Amino acid sequence: xxxxxxxxxxxxxxxxxxxxxxxxxxxxxxxxxxxxxxxxxxxxxxxxxxxxxxxxxxxxxxxxxxxxxxxxxxxxxxxxxxxxxxxxxxxxxxxxxxxxxxxxxxxxxxxxxxxxxxxxxxxxxxxxxxxxxxxxxxxxxxxxxxxxxxxxxxxxxxxxxxxxxxxxxxxxxxxxxxxxxxxxxxxxxxxxxxxxxxxxxxxxxxxxxxxxxxxxxxxxxxxxxxxxxxxxxxxxxxxxxxxxxxxxxxxxxxxxxxxxxxxxxxxxxxxxxxxxxxxxxxxxxxxxxxxxxxxxxxxxxxxxxxxxxxxxxxxxxxxxxxxxxxxxxxxxxxxxxxxxxxxxxxxxxxxxxxxxxxxxxxxxxxxxxxxxxxxxxxxxxxxxxxxxxxxxxxxxxxxxxxxxxxxxxxxxxxxxxxxxxxxxxxxxxxxxxxxxxxxxxxxxxxxxxxxxxxxxxxxxxxxxxxxxxxxxxxxxxxxxxxxxxxxxxxxxxxxxxxxxxxxxxxxxxxxxxxxxxxxxxxxxxxxxxxxxxxxxxxxxxxxxxxxxxxxxxxxxxxxxxxxxxxxxxxxxxxxxxxxxxxxxxxxxxxxxxxxxxxxxxxxxxxxxxxxxxxxxxxxxxxxxxxxxxxxxxxxxxxxxxxxxxxxxxxxxxxxxxxxxxxxxxxxxxxxxxxxxxxxxxxxxxxxxxxxxxxxxxxxxxxxxxxx
Numbered sequence: 111x112x113x114x115x116x117x118x119x120x121x122x123x124x125x126x127x128x129x130x131x132x133x134x135x136x137x138x139x140x141x142x143x144x145x146x147x148x149x150x151x152x153x154x155x156x157x158x159x160x161x162x163x164x165x166x167x168x169x170x171x172x173x174x175x176x177x178x179x180x181x182x183x184x185x186x187x188x189x190x191x192x193x194x195x196x197x198x199x200x201x202x203x204x205x206x207x208x209x210x211x212x213x214x215x216x217x218x219x220x221x222x223x224x225x226x227x228x229x230x231x232x233x234x235x236x237x238x239x240x241x242x243x244x245x246x247x248x249x250x251x252x253x254x255x256x257x258x259x260x261x262x263x264x265x266x267x268x269x270x271x272x273x274x275x276x277x278x279x280x281x282x283x284x285x286x287x288x289x290x291x292x293x294x295x296x297x298x299x300x301x302x303x304x305x306x307x308x309x310x311x312x313x314x315x316x317x318x319x320x321x322x323x324x325x326x327x328x329x330x331x332x333x334x335x336x337x338x339x340x341x342x343x344x345x346x347x348x349x350x351x352x353x354x355x356x357x358x359x360x361x362x363x364x365x366x367x368x369x370x371x372x373x374x375x376x377x378x379x380x381x382x383x384x385x386x387x388x389x390x391x392x393x394x395x396x397x398x399x400x401x402x403x404x405x406x407x408x409x410x411x412x413x414x415x416x417x418x419x420x421x422x423x424x425x426x427x428x429x430x431x432x433x434x435x436x437x438x439x440x441x442x443x444x445x446x447x448x449x450x451x452x453x454x455x456x457x458x459x460x461x462x463x464x465x466x467x468x469x470x471x472x473x474x475x476x477x478x479x480x481x482x483x484x485x486x487x488x489x490x491x492x493x494x495x496x497x498x499x500x501x502x503x504x505x506x507x508x509x510x511x512x513x514x515x516x517x518x519x520x521x522x523x524x525x526x527x528x529x530x531x532x533x534x535x536x537x538x539x540x541x542x543x544x545x546x547x548x549x550x551x552x553x554x555x556x557x558x559x560x561x562x563x564x565x566x567x568x569x570x571x572x573x574x575x576x577x578x579x580x581x582x583x584x585x586x587x588x589x590x591x592x593x594x595x596x597x598x599x600x601x602x603x604x605x606x607x608x609x610x611x612x613x614x615x616x617x618x619x620x621x622x623x624x625x626x627x628x629x630x631x632x633x634x635x636x637x638x639x640x641x642x643x644x645x646x647x648x649x650x651x652x653x654x655x656x657x658x659x660x661x662x663x664x665x666x667x668x669x670x671x672x673x674x675x676x677x678x679x680x681x682x683x684x685x686x687x688x689x690x691x692x693x694x695x696x697x698x699x700x701x702x703x704x705x706x707x708x709x710x711x712x713x714x715x716x717x718x719x720x721x722x723x724x725x726x727x728x729x730x731x732x733x734x735x736x737x738x739x740x741x742x743x744x745x746x747x748x749x750x751x752x753x754x755x756x757x758x759x760x761x762x763x764x765x766x767x768x769x770x771x772x773x774x775x776x777x778x779x780x781x782x783x784x785x786x787x788x789x790x791x792x793x794x795x796x797x798x799x800x801x802x803x804x805x806x807x808x809x810x811x812x813x814x815x816x817x
Contacts, residue, residue, distance in 0.1 A: 142183070142184075143181030143182060143183055144181055144182055144183070144184070144210045144212075144213060144214045144215060145177045145178065145181055145182075145214040145215065145216075146161055146166075146177070146178045146180075146181075146182060146188045146190065146210075146214075146215045146218070147175060147176050147177030147178060147214065147215065147216050147218060148175070148176060148190070148205065148215075148216060148217060148218025148219055148220060149174065149175050149176070149218075149219055149220070150170050150172075150173050150174060150175075150176055150201075150220040150222065151173050151219070151220070151221050151222065152173065152199075152201075152221055152222040152223055153170065153171070153172060153173050153196060153199070153201065153220075153222040154196060154198070154199055154222065154224070155171070155196035155197050155198070155199060156169055156170065156171045156194075156196055157169075157170050157192060157194065157195060157196045157199075157201045157220065157222060158170075158192070158193040158194035159176065159178075159190055159191070159192060159193060159203075159220065160190070160191055160192075160193040161178050161180065161188055161189065161190055162189040162190075162191055163182070163186065163187050163188050163189050164178070164180045164182065164188070166178045166179065166180035167193060170220070175216070176220070177214075178190075182210050183210065184210055184211070184212055185209055185210060185211070186209065186210050187207070187208070187209050187210075188207060188208060188209075188210065188215060189206060189207040190203050190206035190207065190218045190220075191203055191206060192220070196222060197267075198224055198225055198265070198266045198267045199222045199223060199224050199225060200222070200223060200225055201220050201221065201222040201223075202220070202221055202222075203218065203219070203220055204218070204219040204220075204221065205217045205218050205219055206218050224265045224266065225265065225266035225294065226263035226264060226265050226266065227263060227264055227266060227292055227293070227294070227295060227296045227297060228259050228260070228263055228264070228296040228297070228298075229244060229259065229260045229263075229264045229270055229272070229292075229296075229297045229300070230257060230258050230259030230260060230296070230297065230298055230300060231257070231258060231272075231287070231288075231297070231298060231299055231300025231301055231302065232255075232256060232257050232258065232300075232301060232302070233252050233254075233255050233256060233258060233283075233302040233304065234255055234301070234302070234303050234304065235255070235281075235283075235303055235304040235305055235306075236252065236253075236254065236255050236278065236281070236283070236302075236304040237278060237280065237281055237304070237306060238253070238278035238279050238280065238281060239251055239252060239253040239278060240252050240274060240276065240277060240278050240283045240302065240304065241274070241275045241276035242258070242260075242272055242273070242274060242275060242285075242302065243272070243273055243274075243275040244260055244270060244271065244272045244273075245269065245270060245271040245272075248260055248261070248262050249275055252302075257298075258302075264292050264297070265292065266292050266293065266294055267291065267292060268291070268292050269289070269290070269291055269292075270289060270290060270291075270292055270297065271288060271289040272285055272288035272289070272300050273285060273288065274302070278304060280306060280307050280348045280349055280376075281304050281305060281306045281307055282304065282305055282307060283302050283303065283304040283305075284302070284303050284304075284305075285300065285301070285302050286300075286301045286303065287299050287300055287301055288300050288301075306347045306348060306349075307347070307348040307376065308345030308346055308347045308348060308374070309345055309346060309348065309374055309375075309376070309377060309378045309379065310341050310342060310343075310345050310346075310378045310379070311326050311341070311342045311346055311352045311354060311374075311378075311379045311382065312339060312340065312341040312342070312378060312379060312380045312382065313339070313340055313341075313342075313354055313367075313370075313382035313383065313384050314338070314339050314340075314382070314383050314384070315334055315336075315337050315338060315339075315340060315365075315384040315385075315386065316337050316383070316384070316385055316386070317337070317363075317385055317386040317387055318334065318335070318336065318337050318360065318363070318365070318384075318386045319360060319362070319363055319386070319388065320335070320360030320361050320362065320363060321333060321334065321335045321358075321360055321361075322334050322356060322358065322359060322360050322363075322365050322384065322386060323356070323357040323358035324340070324342075324354060324355070324356060324357060324367075324384065325354070325355050325356075325357045326342040326344070326346070326352055326353065326354050326355075327346070327351070327352060327353050328353070328355075329344075330342045330343065330344040331357060334384075339380075341378075342354075346374040346379075347374065348374050348375065348376060349373065349374065350373070350374055351371065351372065351373055351374070352371065352372060352373075352374055352379060353370060353371045354367050354370035354371070354382050354384075355367060355370065356384070359386075360386060361430075361431060362388055362389055362429065362430040362431035363386045363387060363388050363389060363430075364386070364387060364389055365384050365385065365386040365387075366384070366385055366386075367382065367383070367384055368382070368383040368384075368385065369381045369382050369383060370382050388429045388430060388431075389429070389430035389458065390427035390428060390429050390430065391427055391428060391430060391456055391457075391458070391459060391460045391461065392423050392424065392427050392428075392460045392461070393408050393423070393424045393427075393428055393434050393436065393456075393460075393461045393464065394421060394422050394423030394424060394460070394461060394462050394464065395421070395422060395436075395451070395461070395462055395463055395464025395465050395466065396419075396420065396421050396422070396464075396465055396466070397416050397418075397419050397420060397421075397422060397447075397466040397468070398419050398465070398466070398467055398468070399419070399445075399447075399467055399468040399469055400416065400417070400418065400419050400442065400445070400447070400466075400468045401442060401444070401445055401468065401470075402417070402442035402443050402444070402445060403415060403416065403417040403440075403442060404416050404417075404438060404440060404441060404442055404447055404466065404468065405438070405439040405440040406422070406424075406436060406437070406438060406439065406449075406466065407436070407437050407438075407439045408424045408426070408428070408434055408435070408436055409428070409433075409434060409435055410435075410437070411426075412424045412425060412426040413439060416466075421462070422466075423460075423462075428456050429456065430456050430457065430458055431455065431456065432455070432456055433453065433454070433455050433456070434453065434454065434456055434461065435452060435453040436449050436452035436453065436464050436466075437449065437452065438466075441468075442468060444470060444471055444512065445468045445469060445470055445471055446468070446469060446471050447466050447467065447468040447469075448466070448467050448468075449464065449465070449466055450464070450465045450466075450467070451463045451464050451465060452464050470511070471511070471512040471540065472509035472510060472511050472512065473509055473510060473512065473538055473539075473540075473541060473542045473543065474505045474506060474509050474510070474542045474543070475490050475505070475506045475510055475516045475518065475538075475542075475543045475546065476503060476504050476505030476506060476542065476543065476544055476546060477503070477504060477518075477533070477543070477544055477545055477546030477547050477548065478501075478502065478503045478504065478546075478547060478548070479498050479500075479501055479502065479504060479529070479547075479548040479549075479550065480501055480547070480548070480549055480550065481501065481527075481549060481550045481551060482498060482499070482500065482501050482524065482527070482529065482548075482550045483524060483526060483527055483550065483552065483586075483637060484499070484524030484525050484526060484527060485497060485498065485499045485522075485524060486498050486499075486520060486522065486523060486524050486527075486529050486548070486550065487520070487521040487522040488504070488506075488518055488519070488520060488521065488531075488548065489518070489519050489520075489521045490506045490508070490510075490516055490517065490518050491510075491515070491516060491517050492517075492519075493508075494506045494507060494508045495521060498548075503544075504548075505542075506518075510538045510543075511538065512538050512539065512540060513537065513538060514537070514538050515535070515536065515537050515538070516535060516536060516537075516538060516543065517534065517535040518531050518534035518535065518546050519531060519534065520548075524550060526552055526553060526584070526586055526637070526638065527550045527551060527552050527553065527638075528550070528551060528553065529548050529549065529550040529551075530548070530549050530550075530551075531546065531547070531548055532546070532547045532548075532549065533545045533546050533547060534546050551638075552583075552586065552637050552638025553582070553583040553638055554580070554583060554638045554639070554640045555578055555579075555580030555582070555583040555584065555585050555611060555638060555639065555640070556578075556579045556580050556639065556640055556641060557576055557577065557578060557579060557585060557588065557609075557634055557635075557636070557639055557642065557643050558576070558577045558579050558643055559574060559575070559576050559577070559634045559643045559644075559645045560574065560575060560645060561645060561646065561758055562645060562646045562647070562648070562757065562758045562759060563620075563645055563646070563647050563648075564647070564648050564649065564650050564655070564759075565599065565620045565621070565622050565647060565648070565649050565650070566621075566622075566649075566650050566651075566653075567622050567623070567624060567625045567649055567650065567651045567656075567817045568622075568623055568651075568817055569650075570621075571602075571619050571620060571621045572619070572620050572621075573617040573618065573619050573620075574590070574617065574618045574620070574634075574645065574647075575615055575616075575617055576588055576606060576609065576615060576616050576617075576618060576634055577609075577613060577614070577615045578609040578610060578611050578612070578613065578614045578615070579613070580611045580612070581611055581612045582611055583611055583638060584608050584609060584610055584611055584614070585606075585608070585609040585611075585614075585636045585638065585639060586607065586608055586636050586637040586638055587603070587606070587607055587636050587637045588603065588606035588607075588609055588616060588618075588634065588635070588636035588639070589601065589603040589606065589618065589634075589635070589636065590603075590618055590620075590632055590633070590634050590645075590647075591632065591633045591634075591635060592632065592647075593626070593629055593632070595626070596622075596626050598622050598623045598624035598626075599620060599621070599622045599626075600620070600621045600622070601618060601619070601620055602618070602619040602620075602621075603618055605617055605618075605619075606618060606636070609636075618634075620647075622649065624659075624662075624817070625649035625650075625651055625656040625659055625665045625817060626649055626656075626659060627656070627657070627658070627659060627748055627753050628646060628647065628648030628649065628655075628656070628657075628753050628754055628757050628759060629646065629647060629757075630644070630645075630646035630756075630757045630758075631644045631646070632644055632645050632646065632647055646757040646758055646759070648753075648754065648757065648759045649665075650667075651665055651667055651815050651817045652667070652720060652815055652817075653670070653720065654667035654668060654669065654670065654720070654813075654815065655667060655668050655670075655754055655759055655760055657734075657748055657749065657750045657753045657754050657760075657812075658734075658748035658749075658753070659748070660814060663816055663817065664814050664815065664816050664817070665814070665815060665817060666734075666748070666812055666813070666814055666815075667812065667813060667814075667815050668750055668754065668760055668810060668811075668812050669717070669719050669720075669727065669810060669811045669812065669813075670719075670761075671761070671810075672763070672808050672809060672810050673710070673713050673714065673717065673809040673810070673811065674713075674809070675805065675806055675807060675808055675809065676708050676709070676710050676713060676805065676807075676809060677708060677709070677710070677802060677803045677804060677805045677807075678709065678710055678711075678770050678784040678800075678802040678803070678804065678807070679700060679703075679706035679707075679708075679709040679710075679711070679712075679784070679802045679803075680705055680706045680707075680709075680802060680803065681781075681782050681801050681802045681803045682781055682782060683703060683705055683706050683781065683802075684774070684780055684781040685699050685700045685703040685706060685774065686699045686703070686774075687699045687700050687711070687772055687773060687774050687784075688773060688774050688776050688780055689731055689772075689773065690731055690732055690733045690742060690743060690773055690776070691731050691733045691734065691743070691744065691747055692731055693728050693729055693730040693731040693734050693771070693772045693773075693812065694728045694814075695731075696711065696728075696729065696731055696772035696773055697711040697714060697715055697728035697729050697772050698715075698728075700712065700729075700772065701715050710729050710770040710772075710807070710809040711728070711729040711770075711772050713809060713811075714727045714728050714729040714809065714811035715727065715728060715729075717811050719811070722813065726813050727811040727812065727813045728772065728811065728812065728813065729770060729771070729772035729809065729811060729812075730750065730771060730772060730810075730811075730812045731771055731772050731773050732771035732772075732773040732785045732787065732797055733747055733749060733773075734747075734748075734749055734750065734771075734812065735749060735750050735751060735769065735771050735787035735797075736749050736750065736751035736752070736787055736789075736795045736797060737749050737751065737752055738795070738796065738797050750762070750812075751787070751789060751795045755789050755791075755795070756791070756792075756793060756795075760810075762789050762810065763789065763808055764789050764790055764791060765788040765789060765790045765794075765795075765796075766788070767788070767789075767808055768786040768787065768788050768798070768800070768806075768807045768808065769786065769787045769788075769789070769807060769808045769809065769810055770784065770786060770787075770807045770808070770809055771784065771785045771786065771787055771797075772784075773785045774802075775799040777799070778799060782801055782802060783799045783800060783801055783802065784799065784800065784802050785797055785798075785799050786798050786799065786800050786807055
């Protein structure tokens with residue numbers, strides 16, 4: 111019986127162990143055990159193999175032979191498999207299982223190959239065909255929408271890139287998600303989106319005034335207000351039609367489109383033209399009543415001669431929106447024509463409403479009347495009566511035919527006047543007569559009036575008698591022309607509306623609530639007065655004449671009569687009464703100086719004239735008496751000479767009588783002399799000085815009085 115070699119080897123090994131030699135087990139050190147191995151091809155990276163019968167693993171990193179470290183005994187089974195695949199590859203085992211048969215196993219084959227996936231995606235919007243190309247040069251022609259896949263698989267981990275090689279004939283395709291790194295699954299998300307080619311439509315506008323609205327294909331509106339190029343924003347698909355039209359014309363224009371329609375080719379359309387021009391219309395109407403010929407103008411020109419009634423139309427049209435004005439350049443020889451509806455702003459139609467109406471010339475007769483008081487009646491050609499009652503222009507109602515005569519006369523004169531016609535007759539020419547004049551004048555008379563009059567303040571009224579000294583005509587509306595500043599004075603002239611001639615009289619009545627400085631040369635006049643007389647008017651308060659208005663409630667007045675003549679005072683005694691303008695102050699100084707009696711100032715201070723208390727009256731200062739005072743009196747200071755004596759008031763004695771002033775002589779000796787006032791008519795008053803004990807000077811006192 112043949113001994114099994116494997117058993118023999120084991121026996122030998124165990125015997126050795128008993129003799130103290132290691133390795134007495136059925137292991138790899140047993141040379142009788144066999145190895146398991148083979149060959150790896152196509153490997154890139156590392157692959158882990160396993161002999162599942164012995165749970166033995168082996169990492170292989172390169173092509174070539176391999177041998178598991180664990181040996182196996184005769185007739186033992188082996189099974190080689192891939193435990194871990196290389197990255198990006200798949201390795202397959204051939205001859206990987208069997209039974210050890212007396213020799214090392216070397217026929218296991220491990221073949222490795224790279225993993226591959228397909229590359230594809232989907233096409234949308236395609237019309238025609240598109241050719242795609244991936245990196246590496248492979249192309250794929252696609253003619254329909256939907257999924258696509260390149261025929262050649264792509265290695266896992268490689269980079270891919272898909273682009274459009276050839277676009278469709280009338281479209282553009284765009285690739286998205288077309289590049290990346292290949293993973294472990296098929297690429298299916300490459301997207302190819304195709305759109306048809308589209309191009310813009312453009313137009314050039316010229317002649318535009320205002321705003322035009324254009325449309326392309328019934329939409330895509332563009333509003334344009336200036337000449338130039340405009341492009342519609344919405345592109346038109348290649349191969350489809352475009353149509354540019356005018357949606358809204360400018361207000362006064364019409365626009366036309368050229369090259370406005372067509373089929374969109376492979377480029378933008380730029381040759382559309384929009385030409386705008388202003389609308390024009392004719393101006394016309396009708397003529398009636400024409401005898402002879404007339405020449406009309408439109409807007410100052412385009413003359414049109416017309417010699418018969420009927421319709422007419424000017425030759426030159428007028429732009430819409432502009433103004434037309436039809437006027438008459440030449441009227442017929444004996445007619446006047448008028449235009450109605452002749453001017454307006456031209457709308458969107460011909461004008462046929464202008465009317466020209468002609469009639470035979472006739473003109474009015476008129477003129478102006480001046481200085482009329484009452485009523486006068488005029489006649490023209492002994493008829494067409496015209497009553498006038500006020501100054502101003504007048505016109506007879508009935509026109510006179512051109513070439514006929516006219517004759518204006520007075521039918522009825524005013525009651526108190528005589529009116530005279532000038533330029534009243536003639537032959538009617540080609541225009542209205544406006545130069546007839548009617549001049550009226552009162553039947554004049556003369557007046558007389560007293561030289562002076564007084565007006566009491568807040569007391570009663572005063573009258574001024576006026577006499578008609580004429581012998582033929584009554585005086586009308588007689589009145590005094592009072593100074594403008596006498597606003598508090600009321601004049602009642604109602605009794606003087608008519609004064610009979612030859613000595614007839616009337617009374618003008620005056621009242622006043624305030625005094626004023628007396629004034630002369632106050633004219634007394636009326637409607638028909640020649641050489642109006644003048645008078646002087648003064649004011650009284652409490653019966654005393656006012657020579658100065660001092661405030662809104664007080665005035666300075668002069669007593670009605672002189673006191674007895676007396677000396678000024680005692681010669682050699684100086685009183686300090688040197689004020690030129692304040693007699694009250696001077697009088698007070700004199701009264702309070704001892705030893706000056708008898709004295710003119712003291713007598714005034716003691717006067718109780720009019721029931722006044724002692725100390726009310728005073729002797730006036732020199733500048734209160736007159737406005738000289740050696741040239742030092744204020745020019746605006748009211749004084750008795752200017753405001754009363756020279757106007758005929760106050761009853762003062764004229765030179766050679768003298769009146770004491772209360773002012774000591776400031777120019778020579780105030781102790782021995784005082785100033786005198788010598789009143790002289792005609793403005794010749796003067797102011798000498800005399801010794802204080804001169805006994806022959808007159809005395810007139812003054813005072814302040816409230817009203």
